[in-house]
Amino acid sequence: MGIEITSTRETMNKYVTQLLEVIQKKTGCDTSSAxxxxxxxxxxxxxxxxxxxxxxxxxxxxxxxxxxxxxxLKK
Incomplete structure (x- = not known):
């Protein structure tokens, strides 16, 4: 059991990706438009x-x- 430490930038990038997916699903637009x-x-x-x-x-x-x-490496 480890502790995952993420930076604010990494967290933001993850949320941006999720937000873009939601925008695409809701609007039916492509990635560029989103x-x-x-x-x-x-x-x-x-x-x-x-x-x-x-x-x-x-x-x-x-x-x-x-x-x-x-x-x-474990092998």
Whole structure:
């Protein structure tokens, strides 16, 4: 049982990803439109909103790969 420590930025990126998924489901729009809408609502550039989304994807991929590597090392 470990303690997971996440930064404010990581938490925000996770919530942004979840919010984008909800926007897409509710409106039926594509990812680009959801990011554009979120950027307008947050008062940031679309590039910043895309960065939030990409950071969460990178975090998930890193966690997955680190888990796989740890399992390999246990063998």
């Amino acid at each position: 990011v554009r809408w979120l950027a307008e609502q947050a008062g940031v550039s679309e590039r910043t909103a895309w960065n939030w989304k990409q950071q969460e994807k990178l975090r998930k991929a890193t966690e997955k790969n680190l888990g796989r590597i740890a399992e390999e």
